[in-house]
Amino acid sequence: MTQNGPSQPTGNAVKRETREHEISPSEVALTGAEREAVAENSSLSSLTVYSIIMREGQEELERPLLSLWWSGIAAGIGISSSVLAEAVIRSNLGSDHPYLSLVESLGYTFGFVLVILARLQLFTENTITVILPLLANTTKHHLARTARLWAVVLTANFVGTFFTAAMVVHGGILTEDIFSAILQISRHVAELSPSESLLRGIPAGFFIAALVWMLPSAKGSSLMLIVMFTWLIAAGEFTHVIAGSNEIFTLVLNGELHFVTALSLHIGPMLLGNIIGGTGLFVMLAYGQVRQEM
Numbered sequence: 001m002t003q004n005g006p007s008q009p010t011g012n013a014v015k016r017e018t019r020e021h022e023i024s025p026s027e028v029a030l031t032g033a034e035r036e037a038v039a040e041n042s043s044l045s046s047l048t049v050y051s052i053i054m055r056e057g058q059e060e061l062e063r064p065l066l067s068l069w070w071s072g073i074a075a076g077i078g079i080s081s082s083v084l085a086e087a088v089i090r091s092n093l094g095s096d097h098p099y100l101s102l103v104e105s106l107g108y109t110f111g112f113v114l115v116i117l118a119r120l121q122l123f124t125e126n127t128i129t130v131i132l133p134l135l136a137n138t139t140k141h142h143l144a145r146t147a148r149l150w151a152v153v154l155t156a157n158f159v160g161t162f163f164t165a166a167m168v169v170h171g172g173i174l175t176e177d178i179f180s181a182i183l184q185i186s187r188h189v190a191e192l193s194p195s196e197s198l199l200r201g202i203p204a205g206f207f208i209a210a211l212v213w214m215l216p217s218a219k220g221s222s223l224m225l226i227v228m229f230t231w232l233i234a235a236g237e238f239t240h241v242i243a244g245s246n247e248i249f250t251l252v253l254n255g256e257l258h259f260v261t262a263l264s265l266h267i268g269p270m271l272l273g274n275i276i277g278g279t280g281l282f283v284m285l286a287y288g289q290v291r292q293e294m
Helices: 011-021 032-040 046-062 065-079 081-093 100-117 123-129 131-136 140-170 176-190 194-217 222-235 241-253 259-291
Strands: none
Touching: 046 123, 046 131, 046 140, 046 194, 065 081, 065 100, 065 140, 065 241, 081 100, 081 176, 081 222, 081 241, 100 222, 123 131, 123 140, 123 194, 123 241, 123 259, 131 140, 131 259, 140 241, 176 241, 194 222, 194 259, 241 259
């Protein structure tokens, strides 16, 4: 029986490997240890980052549905702490603070730090991770698996945010000041028209996808990266479908929005905007820059 050995490097891989072993004029005077230090401190190439994220996507596609489901619910609950942290800051500073938006937006980062560092299933991360394997092998089977993962994770995220919204509205777990602040924040999001929700969702989707792309190169700066870009989403008043769904569900459960209206005029447009920004823009750009190198 013939056994398949490891795949042979492609022409592009051989060229890159040759370049890696070439000694530049500035390295001639370096010792062997110093050259190793140069190699260790070099940035990851775009193709390396692409391969890391694609492997993560392939692993996610192979996970059992039940694992994806519970991880997605946990992510929905976790991301809701962004709204809670914003409300805590607002209730303490007061709604008339001159720099409220900038300071309050720091609270928005809490949920993303929790979800991303805890490795929970957040739908907007999957707009890039599971799409890269699909682009590499576009078949009906891969398309079906990607659609399955998206459907399970998105639904689970919504279950998590709906649960936390119910606890906020009917659980009696918050002070009146914090609950009032959550309602103020939620009403501000609900004031956006469907077109505004969609258009503001595009930058948010792009930033989350870019964040996923940068994390493999972070080298200990993951926390700072997450805080920087999720703060920008909040400070720029861009819309994130999972965090935003918690705000919209809060208004639904408080009797201020009809459920169908919430889905069709608010959550749906945010979702479409995030997909356009994360998959339509960033993934295509990321794939385009490495396609000729593979």
